[in-house]
Amino acid sequence: MSEKIKMILDCDPGHDDAVALMVAGSSPKLELLGVTVVAGNQTIDNTVRNALHLVEYLGLDVPVYAGCPLPMVRERKIADDIHGESGLDGPVFPPLQRKAETEHAVNYLVRTLMESEGDIVVVTTGPMTNLAMALRMEPRIAQKIRRIVLMGGSVGYGNVTPAAEFNIWADGEAAQVCFTCGAPVTMVGLDVTRKVLCYPHIVERMGAVGNRAGKLFAELMGHFCRTEKEVFGFDGGPLHDPVTVASLIDPELLTLQDMNVQIEIRAQQSYGRTNCDSFDYLHLPHTAQVAVDIDVERFWDIIEDALRRYDA
Numbered sequence: 001m002s003e004k005i006k007m008i009l010d011c012d013p014g015h016d017d018a019v020a021l022m023v024a025g026s027s028p029k030l031e032l033l034g035v036t037v038v039a040g041n042q043t044i045d046n047t048v049r050n051a052l053h054l055v056e057y058l059g060l061d062v063p064v065y066a067g068c069p070l071p072m073v074r075e076r077k078i079a080d081d082i083h084g085e086s087g088l089d090g091p092v093f094p095p096l097q098r099k100a101e102t103e104h105a106v107n108y109l110v111r112t113l114m115e116s117e118g119d120i121v122v123v124t125t126g127p128m129t130n131l132a133m134a135l136r137m138e139p140r141i142a143q144k145i146r147r148i149v150l151m152g153g154s155v156g157y158g159n160v161t162p163a164a165e166f167n168i169w170a171d172g173e174a175a176q177v178c179f180t181c182g183a184p185v186t187m188v189g190l191d192v193t194r195k196v197l198c199y200p201h202i203v204e205r206m207g208a209v210g211n212r213a214g215k216l217f218a219e220l221m222g223h224f225c226r227t228e229k230e231v232f233g234f235d236g237g238p239l240h241d242p243v244t245v246a247s248l249i250d251p252e253l254l255t256l257q258d259m260n261v262q263i264e265i266r267a268q269q270s271y272g273r274t275n276c277d278s279f280d281y282l283h284l285p286h287t288a289q290v291a292v293d294i295d296v297e298r299f300w301d302i303i304e305d306a307l308r309r310y311d312a
């Protein structure tokens, strides 16, 4: 088998972040070096605790680093309407033993990337604050990042305002820093993640895997699919975050289009919008690969395969 892809997962768990972690933690094609956590779906205390619960429950031997509690410029936003008071409402975990590392997530990112051979993919599934702060602290890491693969943005509609998707809207300035840093960027936005809707038969299929990961998946989706129905009317919750990790496992999963993408950080109504020039109307340099389509069946096969790799 070809060499494993080294990756860091920067996340704000979060139900769909939890599934992204499950996939990253079990794939033989990936080497998960560390999990860095940011405030987003909930406060930093909640998202860090959730990340620790997840690695402990899944038996993952991967360090967890607590990161930024606040966005770079704007006020803190959370997504408790979807993810609940804890940020991971639904499953009940045993008392927590695992602890976060003492090193701050931003220091970890700088140190690990600077010491690397330029072969690490940084996957972000929350607001991009940690990575942006790392880029501001040590701009040379931009040349060390193999690729940034982010869940965020949208060519079309938003999900927190008509214009903006949550991860970009929660810290637009951070997204701006990351998109303009010079590292290759792959944007996995709502255009594709809203195609992988976790319908009841999918929850049943993954639950039937029968191990701890399958059980956790079903418990997580119980809450997530209910709130997605309440808030958006979807009959299945869009499983946003794992699409990033799945696209590393299977490079054919997504249809990608190179485009000029600019983050709207000056507007009020459309703050956090990703302006994607899909028709190349402006003839500007292409700044990101944007996911425009996804092979849905292939995606669910990757998820099931990932869950099956966990112990009973």
Ligand code: BDR
Pocket (backbone or CB within 6 Å): 014, 015, 016, 017, 041, 079, 082, 125, 126, 151, 159, 165, 166, 167, 240, 241
């Ligand atoms: C994104 O926002 C969060 O609520 C989810 O975890 C996902 O990362 C979707 O807009």
Ligand code: CA
Pocket (backbone or CB within 6 Å): 011, 012, 013, 014, 016, 017, 040, 041, 125, 126, 241
């Ligand atoms: Ca997330």
